[in-house]
Amino acid sequence: MEIKSMHFKANASAKLADVVLQRNLKSSKGKFVAKRAEAIKDLDDFEGTRDAAAAIRNKVIDNLDLWLERFERKALDTGAKVLWAKDGAEVCRLVVEIARKHGVTKVTKSKSMLSEEAGLNHALEAAGIQPVETDLGEYILQVDNNEPPSHIIAPAVHKSLDDVADLFHKVHGTPRKTDIPALTREAREVLRGHFLSAGMGLSGGNFLVAETGSVALVTNEGNGRMVTTIPKVHVVITGIEKVIPTLEDLSTLMRLLPRSATGQSISNYFSILTGVKKPEEHDGPEHLYFVLVDSGRADVVGGDFHEMLRCIRCGACMNHCPVYQTIGGHAYGWVYPGPMGSVLTPLYAGIENAIDLPHAATLCNQCGVVCPVKIPLPDLLRKLREKQTERGLRPLTERIGLRLWAWVAQQPRLYALGASVGARYLKWLAGDTDRIRLLPTAPEWSLGRDFPAPQGKTFRELYAARQTRTKEST
Amino acid sequence: MSSRDDILGRVRAGLQRNASNATIARDEMLAALTNCSQGPKPGIDAEPKALLERFRLKSELQSSTVDIVAHESDAPAAVARYLAAMNLPKSAVAQPALAALDWAGAGLTVEARGARDADLVGITGCFCAVAETGTLMMCSSPDTPAAVSLLPETHVAIVRASRILPYMEDAWALARKELGTLPRAVNFISGPSRTGDIEQTIVLGAHGPYRVHLVIVAD
Known part of the structure; x- marks a missing residue:
C-alpha cells in the first residue's frame, strides 16, 4: 500500500473538517471501549493473564530464529509448503505464482493486513486474477473503489449505514435498503457465489x-x-513474528484477543x-x-523496538486513543492506524516517511494500559521521537529553538529573567481574564483551545520568599 | 541468497545468536513444547451438573438455543421438534458419523454426507464442548466434514453432556489423548455467525449459519 503518512498534518486537518466523518466517529466512539471493559470482568486474574500473554510472546520473539525453524519443520511435516518473502513485492510475486500454478482466476480473501501492506489486490488484478474481499467491512471498502481500511478490526468503521446503503444500491443495482440485516444478507448472497467458485482462498494468520x-x-x-474449507488451494500470508509455542498458549492468548478487540469472551469461530x-x-x-x-x-528483532513484535493486532490501543477517536484511521496514511500504527509505520515504511506519527499522541498511556501483551507504546513513541532528533529529521526551526532553550536553561540568571518577563507578558495578554485566547508566538496551538494565564508569583519568586522566611525563623 | 536465509540471517544477527546461546535457547524451546504450561484461567465449578448449566448459560449468551434430552436416541425427535417450531424444512444434511440415528422415525429426511450450498439445515455432533465460553469443538474427518456446520443457514449440534469440559486447555488434552495429532480443521464454534461491520451493530448470519441449536444428551 502506498504510504501517505508524510501528509499526516494536512490529512488530520482535513479529517477534522470532514463533517460526515466526524459524525460517524462520534456515533461509534466508546462502543468498543465499553464492551471491552465489560468483557474483561469475567477473567478473575486479568493482569496475570496479560503477564502470561506477554511472556508467551517474549518467549518466541526472543528466540525467533529457532521458533520459525521449528514451525517450518512441523508445517512441512503436515504436508504444507512454506515460502518466505522479504517484502511486499515478493509476497505479490509468490501469490501470483501459486495462483498461476493451480490455474486460479479468482481468489476469495479473508482479512489480511499483510496483503494490504503488500498491495496484493492490485498485483492480482494486474495478473488477471480477481481478488474478492469477503470480510463484510473489507468487501464494503473494495466495492467502494478500493478504499483503504481505517481500522484493523472494523475496517469500515468510518462509514455510516447511509453510506453503505447508497453504496450497495449503486454497486449491486438493487433497491436501496436501510436495514442493517437486509444489507448484510445482500452481501452474503453476493459473496456466497464467490466462495463456491473461487479456486483459491487467502487468509491472514492470527497465530x-x-x-x-x-x-x-x-x-x-x-x-x-x-476461504479455508471450500477452495482447493489455501494460502496463509502472515508476519514472521506470529509464531507461538503451544496449543495451551493459544488458549491463554484467546482469553485476551477477542475481549481486547471487540469485547467478546471468544470469537464465533476460532479455527486451527x-x-x-x-x-x-x-x-x-x-x-x-x-x-x-x-x-x-x-x-x-533485538533492537530498541523489539517489544513491538509482541503485538497481537487486537486494535485496543486505537479504540482507546483520544487522537484516533478524533481523526479516524485514514489520517495515519498507511495500513496500521492509532498508537500501534504510529510505531509500526515508521519501523516498516521508513522513519523519514512518517515524521509526524510518533507525535500524534498525547502520551496519556491509555494504549499502554489496555494492551493485552503489555507493549509500552508511549515509551516506544518517545524513542521514535529521539531517533528523529538523532538523525536530524526534525525541522530546522525546532532544532534551533531547542538549542537556544538548552543554552538559556544553563544560564540561571538569564533563565530567571526570561521566566519573569515571560510570565508578565502572558499575564498582560490575559488582561482581566484567567485565559489567553490567542498566543501570538504559537497561534496554531491556541486555535482550538485557550492557554491558561499564569497565576500569582513565579516559582523562583516563591522559592526566594521561602528561603528568606526559613532564614528569618532560624 | 534465498529470502529464507536472508530473513533468518538478519533475525539471528538481531538476537546476537551464537553456538552457546543457541544450545540454551533450544533446550528452553524443547522444555516449553514438552511442558505445555497453562496460563491463569477463570474459576469454574467442574462438577458435572454445574458444567452443564454453565455451558447452557454461556451458549445462550452467544445466541444459541439449547434443548436437553435424556438419551441419544431422543435426539432425532428433539431436532424434528426444533425444526417444526422454527418453521424450518424437515430435510437436512447430517455428518456421516450420525447416520445410524433413526431420523426417519422422527419424520425427518436426512442425508448423511458432506454439505452442499443448497442444504438448509446441517446436523453435526461435536468432538467436545467448552463450558468456559459456551463453545463447541469440531474436529474434521471423513465422518465429520467441516462444511456441515458452515454452509447451511441452520446448524443443529448434538452434544453429549459427558463431553462438556471446563476449559479449552482440557479440549487440547483430550484431542492429544484420543486423536494423537490434530485433524485438518479444528473449529471452535460459539453461536451463529455474525458481523458488526456496519455501525458496530451485531447482525446474526453473516456468511455462516443464522441460528445454532444445541441438543444436549444428558446420559
Whole structure:
C-alpha cells in the first residue's frame, strides 16, 4: 500500500473538517471501549493473564530464529509448503505464482493486513486474477473503489449505514435498503457465489502454532472458514513474528484477543488449521501454502523496538486513543492506524516517511494500559521521537529553538529573567481574564483551545520568599 | 541468497545468536513444547451438573438455543421438534458419523454426507464442548466434514453432556489423548455467525449459519 503518512498534518486537518466523518466517529466512539471493559470482568486474574500473554510472546520473539525453524519443520511435516518473502513485492510475486500454478482466476480473501501492506489486490488484478474481499467491512471498502481500511478490526468503521446503503444500491443495482440485516444478507448472497467458485482462498494468520505447524484464525462472520474449507488451494500470508509455542498458549492468548478487540469472551469461530485434506475427506484444501513475511520485521528483532513484535493486532490501543477517536484511521496514511500504527509505520515504511506519527499522541498511556501483551507504546513513541532528533529529521526551526532553550536553561540568571518577563507578558495578554485566547508566538496551538494565564508569583519568586522566611525563623 | 536465509540471517544477527546461546535457547524451546504450561484461567465449578448449566448459560449468551434430552436416541425427535417450531424444512444434511440415528422415525429426511450450498439445515455432533465460553469443538474427518456446520443457514449440534469440559486447555488434552495429532480443521464454534461491520451493530448470519441449536444428551 502506498504510504501517505508524510501528509499526516494536512490529512488530520482535513479529517477534522470532514463533517460526515466526524459524525460517524462520534456515533461509534466508546462502543468498543465499553464492551471491552465489560468483557474483561469475567477473567478473575486479568493482569496475570496479560503477564502470561506477554511472556508467551517474549518467549518466541526472543528466540525467533529457532521458533520459525521449528514451525517450518512441523508445517512441512503436515504436508504444507512454506515460502518466505522479504517484502511486499515478493509476497505479490509468490501469490501470483501459486495462483498461476493451480490455474486460479479468482481468489476469495479473508482479512489480511499483510496483503494490504503488500498491495496484493492490485498485483492480482494486474495478473488477471480477481481478488474478492469477503470480510463484510473489507468487501464494503473494495466495492467502494478500493478504499483503504481505517481500522484493523472494523475496517469500515468510518462509514455510516447511509453510506453503505447508497453504496450497495449503486454497486449491486438493487433497491436501496436501510436495514442493517437486509444489507448484510445482500452481501452474503453476493459473496456466497464467490466462495463456491473461487479456486483459491487467502487468509491472514492470527497465530502460527510451533507445536503442531498450524495456523489459527479468529473470525466472526465465517468467511475465514469459507476461504479455508471450500477452495482447493489455501494460502496463509502472515508476519514472521506470529509464531507461538503451544496449543495451551493459544488458549491463554484467546482469553485476551477477542475481549481486547471487540469485547467478546471468544470469537464465533476460532479455527486451527493443520495440513491438507486427506483423500477420503469431503472438504478442505488439497494444497496449503504459508507465506512468511519479513517486510521490516527482521530488522526490529533485538533492537530498541523489539517489544513491538509482541503485538497481537487486537486494535485496543486505537479504540482507546483520544487522537484516533478524533481523526479516524485514514489520517495515519498507511495500513496500521492509532498508537500501534504510529510505531509500526515508521519501523516498516521508513522513519523519514512518517515524521509526524510518533507525535500524534498525547502520551496519556491509555494504549499502554489496555494492551493485552503489555507493549509500552508511549515509551516506544518517545524513542521514535529521539531517533528523529538523532538523525536530524526534525525541522530546522525546532532544532534551533531547542538549542537556544538548552543554552538559556544553563544560564540561571538569564533563565530567571526570561521566566519573569515571560510570565508578565502572558499575564498582560490575559488582561482581566484567567485565559489567553490567542498566543501570538504559537497561534496554531491556541486555535482550538485557550492557554491558561499564569497565576500569582513565579516559582523562583516563591522559592526566594521561602528561603528568606526559613532564614528569618532560624 | 534465498529470502529464507536472508530473513533468518538478519533475525539471528538481531538476537546476537551464537553456538552457546543457541544450545540454551533450544533446550528452553524443547522444555516449553514438552511442558505445555497453562496460563491463569477463570474459576469454574467442574462438577458435572454445574458444567452443564454453565455451558447452557454461556451458549445462550452467544445466541444459541439449547434443548436437553435424556438419551441419544431422543435426539432425532428433539431436532424434528426444533425444526417444526422454527418453521424450518424437515430435510437436512447430517455428518456421516450420525447416520445410524433413526431420523426417519422422527419424520425427518436426512442425508448423511458432506454439505452442499443448497442444504438448509446441517446436523453435526461435536468432538467436545467448552463450558468456559459456551463453545463447541469440531474436529474434521471423513465422518465429520467441516462444511456441515458452515454452509447451511441452520446448524443443529448434538452434544453429549459427558463431553462438556471446563476449559479449552482440557479440549487440547483430550484431542492429544484420543486423536494423537490434530485433524485438518479444528473449529471452535460459539453461536451463529455474525458481523458488526456496519455501525458496530451485531447482525446474526453473516456468511455462516443464522441460528445454532444445541441438543444436549444428558446420559
